[in-house]
Amino acid sequence: MEQFKIRKDGFKEIRKSSLNKAIPISLIALFGGLSISYFNADEQQDVINIFPFLIPLMLGLLAFGLYRGINRQKEIFESYVITFNNNDIIREQYNTSTITISKTDIDKIIKNSNGSFTIKGNSIVDVIDIPSQIENYEKIEKSLSEIRQISTKNNEPFFQKYRLVLSIFSIGLMACVYISKDKIIVGVSGTILLVLLGYSFFEIQRNKSIDKKTKKGMWWLIVVIASIIGNIYFKIMGQ
Structure with missing residues (x-):
């Protein structure tokens, strides 16, 4: 029987690439969420007024989350x-x-x-x-x-190669669902988004190479999916 482990300092070789992938996606998601909040607000000026306080806070939380995420990835990788x-x-x-x-x-x-x-x-x-x-x-x-x-x-693999593009596309679909008042745009965007989220959830849950904490954390997608379905229903049926 032979056992092999990760080389000493092996994580340093992938740390930079991991951050290069995570940071753009996180920033796009953050500003996508802020944009949705702005366009959905009854008083948009009030939203603008809190942005100088909200954006630094969100960036700080984002940095903290990335720091913890990289440390957790390091622990898993080196094990x-x-x-x-x-x-x-x-x-x-x-x-x-x-x-x-x-x-x-x-x-x-x-x-x-x-x-x-x-x-x-x-x-x-x-x-x-x-x-x-x-x-x-x-x-x-x-x-x-x-x-x-x-x-x-x-x-x-396709989904790895175009991860950033797919992330931008998904956030764009999310914006269409929550911002647009056009029933067709909301319906089509929402359907595509639900398929993408459902597929992502299924693939992550069945993938044995993904750690249990990540899989457990993905259950929040059920709440997001329910919110999207509710938003689609009220925009299409409520008008």
Whole structure:
């Protein structure tokens, strides 16, 4: 049996990229929310008057949230352990479901453009990702190649590659639902938004690589979805 962990200071290699992804999305969401509040207010001047106090407060909370989020990500990332035994490959990680894939059930092994590996089992939910920051990288690659031929993937998955664009699109749909008074715009935007949110919720809940705290926190989407449905109903049926 062989066990491999993340290299010392391995998280530093992904910290910057994580922040580069999180900060723009968070800022867009923040100012999108402020815009919705402004356009929905009965007295828009009153909203403008509190912006000088509200915006710094929200930015401070955003910075604090990002700080805590990065620290939690670091704790989870550095707890990563992958085990190779005679029969299975096992991935363990803090507060995350353990994934075990029998070597005989491995359907595909992919080397991604960032140097990480993806091991896919027979089930769509049985997927083990091995980050490129793993110790003894060459030894792991050799062990994987002995199990099954490694294929190469140069492109990022669609939802990862266009994460920022999809986030902007989703916030735009949210603005249409809450700001627009046109029934068609509200209905179409709301329907697309509900599909996107429902799909995101489903994918996160079934993904074994996402920690339990994140999954638990995603239940707030039910409240958001209920709010969107209510808003669509009253705007379409109430006019």
